[in-house]
Amino acid sequence: MSDHAHMHSDPDAALERAERVCRSRGARFTDQRRRVYELIVRAGEPVTAYELLHRMGADGTHPAPPTVYRALDFLQAHGLVHRLASQSRFVACDHPENGAHGGVFLVCDRCGQAVEWQDERVARAVARSAREAGFRLGGEVLPEIEGTCGDCRDG
Amino acid sequence: MSDHAHMHSDPDAALERAERVCRSRGARFTDQRRRVYELIVRAGEPVTAYELLHRMGADGTHPAPPTVYRALDFLQAHGLVHRLASQSRFVACDHPENGAHGGVFLVCDRCGQAVEWQDERVARAVARSAREAGFRLGGEVLPEIEGTCGDCRDG
DNA sequence: CGCGGAATGTTATGTTATAGCGTCTTTTGA
DNA sequence: TCAAAAGACGCTATAACATAACATTCCGCG
Numbered sequence: 001m002s003d004h005a006h007m008h009s010d011p012d013a014a015l016e017r018a019e020r021v022c023r024s025r026g027a028r029f030t031d032q033r034r035r036v037y038e039l040i041v042r043a044g045e046p047v048t049a050y051e052l053l054h055r056m057g058a059d060g061t062h063p064a065p066p067t068v069y070r071a072l073d074f075l076q077a078h079g080l081v082h083r084l085a086s087q088s089r090f091v092a093c094d095h096p097e098n099g100a101h102g103g104v105f106l107v108c109d110r111c112g113q114a115v116e117w118q119d120e121r122v123a124r125a126v127a128r129s130a131r132e133a134g135f136r137l138g139g140e141v142l143p144e145i146e147g148t149c150g151d152c153r154d155g
Numbered sequence: 156m157s158d159h160a161h162m163h164s165d166p167d168a169a170l171e172r173a174e175r176v177c178r179s180r181g182a183r184f185t186d187q188r189r190r191v192y193e194l195i196v197r198a199g200e201p202v203t204a205y206e207l208l209h210r211m212g213a214d215g216t217h218p219a220p221p222t223v224y225r226a227l228d229f230l231q232a233h234g235l236v237h238r239l240a241s242q243s244r245f246v247a248c249d250h251p252e253n254g255a256h257g258g259v260f261l262v263c264d265r266c267g268q269a270v271e272w273q274d275e276r277v278a279r280a281v282a283r284s285a286r287e288a289g290f291r292l293g294g295e296v297l298p299e300i301e302g303t304c305g306d307c308r309d310g
Numbered sequence: 311c312g313c314g315g316a317a318t319g320t321t322a323t324g325t326t327a328t329a330g331c332g333t334c335t336t337t338t339g340a
Numbered sequence: 341t342c343a344a345a346a347g348a349c350g351c352t353a354t355a356a357c358a359t360a361a362c363a364t365t366c367c368g369c370g
Binding site for chain 2: 085086103104106108109115117119121122124125129132133134135136137139141143144146148149150153
């Protein structure tokens with residue numbers, strides 16, 4: 001870490017992988033879902049739903065908001081993208097294959113880049129806190145943390 | 156929202172404490188800020204900006220949104236309230252005195268109650284991840300985690 | 311084919327948050 | 341004490357984010 005933005009993850013490979021994930025679950029990876037997913041992957045950084053919306057209409061005809069939000073709901077449900085609540089943005093998951101996403105999202109407060117950093121210790125510490133507090137954890141544990149990334153610090 | 160909101164933390168004590176915190180920093184705890192803060196403290200659970208807005212107009216005259224958001228910005232800046240991004244809600248800080256808020260927000264997915272659970276291990280694990288990823292942490296580290304609280308599970 | 315469920319289109323609206331500017335109030339300091 | 345500066349607030353408008361509700365189309369399947 002960390003090359004600034006977009007170097008990693010070949011979009012074509014990601015699309016293939018997504019297709020595989022969907023097929024293995026009997027979920028349909030439709031055109032709209034593919035378009036949205038591809039835009040997110042190619043963006044290489046967190047993007048808003050409306051950015052996706054506008055990019056989908058390169059031909060001149062934008063879909064309506066629900067189209068994008070529905071695709072996003074689907075992609076999230078299948079672990080292909082994550083929503084960054086603190087930014088109201090969406091980002092592709094680095095490793096959609098495995099269900100467990102123990103770690104943190106490190107979000108740069110300067111460039112906006114978000115890194116999904118795997119770390120079991122965070123997940124374990126959170127799980128422990130939850131138990132002590134009498135909470136049972138729900139789905140994903142993927143805290144969003146603000147900071148400044150190396151590139152933005154160094155220049 | 157919940158029928159078992161935590162009623163701990165005496166509002167009057169919280170107000171006094173807030174006043175002290177502000178004075179010690181040369182910040183003005185004005186009427187609007189006090190009204191907003193008091194409503195949040197009394198709510199005892201996370202509330203939206205517009206809920207505050209509407210509650211401020213018990214007399215019939217609501218302020219405009221910027222009034223509430225400005226007060227919220229101030230209160231956050233001074234560590235008196237936290238914003239729960241995942242809920243777009245605001246909640247009073249349990250311990251506004253000390254600057255460090257190492258721990259997690261455990262948010263119940265049924266009743267909406269949020270508990271600010273202090274846990275240095277979480278903070279340390281996150282700090283470690285951040286360092287490894289080349290990030291320098293910014294201000295607060297207060298991950299928001301979804302789960303189900305004990306009350307909602309037991310009945 | 312034709313049924314049924316899933317996906318998408320479409321319209322409208324709800325919800326959350328900020329920009330920009332004018333006025334009043336408080337602080338500061340000569 | 342008074343004027344300038346800074347801070348807080350009122351107000352209008354609008355941006356940005358998200359969903360409800362219902363119509364229509366698509367697609368697998370018997």
